[in-house]
Amino acid sequence: MYSQGLIGADSNIVEDQAFLDAFQQRIDAEEKIEPNDPMPQAYRNTLIRMIGQHAHSEIVGMLPEGNWITRAPSLRRKVALLAKVQDEGGHGLYLYSAAETLGVSREQMTEELLSGKAKYSSIFNYPTPSWADIGTIGWLVDGAAIMNQVPLCRCSYGPYARAMIRVCKEESFHQRQGYELVKTLCEGTAEQKAMAQDSLNRWWWPSLMMFGPSDTDSQHSDQSMKWKIKRFTNDALRQKFVDATIPQAELIGLHVPDKDLKWNENKNDGKGGYDFGEIDWDEFWRVVKGHGLMNKDRIKARKKAWDDGAWVREAAQAFAKKNVAA
Numbered sequence: 001m002y003s004q005g006l007i008g009a010d011s012n013i014v015e016d017q018a019f020l021d022a023f024q025q026r027i028d029a030e031e032k033i034e035p036n037d038p039m040p041q042a043y044r045n046t047l048i049r050m051i052g053q054h055a056h057s058e059i060v061g062m063l064p065e066g067n068w069i070t071r072a073p074s075l076r077r078k079v080a081l082l083a084k085v086q087d088e089g090g091h092g093l094y095l096y097s098a099a100e101t102l103g104v105s106r107e108q109m110t111e112e113l114l115s116g117k118a119k120y121s122s123i124f125n126y127p128t129p130s131w132a133d134i135g136t137i138g139w140l141v142d143g144a145a146i147m148n149q150v151p152l153c154r155c156s157y158g159p160y161a162r163a164m165i166r167v168c169k170e171e172s173f174h175q176r177q178g179y180e181l182v183k184t185l186c187e188g189t190a191e192q193k194a195m196a197q198d199s200l201n202r203w204w205w206p207s208l209m210m211f212g213p214s215d216t217d218s219q220h221s222d223q224s225m226k227w228k229i230k231r232f233t234n235d236a237l238r239q240k241f242v243d244a245t246i247p248q249a250e251l252i253g254l255h256v257p258d259k260d261l262k263w264n265e266n267k268n269d270g271k272g273g274y275d276f277g278e279i280d281w282d283e284f285w286r287v288v289k290g291h292g293l294m295n296k297d298r299i300k301a302r303k304k305a306w307d308d309g310a311w312v313r314e315a316a317q318a319f320a321k322k323n324v325a326a
């Protein structure tokens with residue numbers, strides 16, 4: 001709420017070439033941009049869009065896993081899952097706060113999510129029908145998140161970069177507990193191993209889609225790289241993720257569902273890397289535009305939570321008003 005005082009902090013700025021050049025010089029010198037600093041409106045809007053989408057993803061991301069808390073097969077697994085889901089809620093809150101420093105309110109961001117104007121990660125529109133999905137989400141989804149978010153710790157906008165440091169530490173724990181869960185299933189009965197393989201088959205391609213459209217179709221990458229909001233392109237991060245994950249799958253005897261997957265020693269400037277098959281971009285855009293298997297359920301759950309919490313927000317406002325009057 002404190003951030004509301006920052007709205008319009010730079011509203012008198014004339015965005016002439018001298019101003020834009022001076023701003024770019026600060027970025028090129030690796031200076032952090034802070035909430036009260038003058039910034040181009042387009043830089044502000046890009047961050048509001050991206051941090052807002054990220055915050056919504058963390059909160060919606062609690063739903064597929066929350067679905068399994070009451071059915072975790074042991075106390076140890078239940079404790080780890082509860083902690084993980086709670087961490088995701090915390091990430092959402094840091095991120096909403098970081099976005100608020102740019103002059104947007106949490107209410108506005110939530111309304112945009114519920115109306116379909118603001119996006120959240122496509123990955124959370126897939127269902128979690130088996131216990132193995134909980135391990136696969138930690139391993140692949142949090143694994144992809146780390147790959148994408150470690151560079152965001154060096155984002156040019158200070159509050160986002162700083163929020164990412166703790167988020168990445170927690171995502172690292174999430175990734176490890178997920179991989180350990182899948183590994184345990186692979187070392188169990190044939191049925192348990194088959195459950196892990198089935199889960200990998202369903203989550204592999206959606207995990208690759210988390211990195212966004214290919215570089216040729218990404219509308220925002222060029223400008224975001226220039227402003228050092230993003231440090232790597234979508235395709236570069238996707239490649240790093242594939243290269244890091246294939247050996248992990250091999251170690252536990254699982255097969256990635258891609259017939260075009262092949263080691264290519266010439267890739268990555270001669271260091272080697274994997275060639276992989278074409279992503280189904282029609283499916284990606286269908287899910288992003290609201291037509292995935294779980295989109296309607298996810299938004300319905302968020303709307304219910306928002307409506308059910310209305311009395312808390314009203315009570316807090318009434319209390320604040322009473323304190324001012326007293």
Ligand code: BYC
Nearest residue numbers: 054057058061120121122145209210211212218219220221
């Ligand atoms: N899903 O020009 P592009 C988590 C949209 S949470 C949906 O490449 P940009 C976790 C994109 O927004 C993971 N939409 O955009 C939580 C844009 O649409 P608009 C979330 C997508 O911003 C709980 C359009 O497509 N992580 O890890 O340069 C449990 C064109 O794309 C997706 C973040 O949010 C997608 N997959 O790059 C476990 C990280 N991809 O806005 C784990 C921060 C693209 O023009 N965000 N779109 O209408 C980013 O790094 C970037 O925003 C993206 C996209 C790489 C996602």
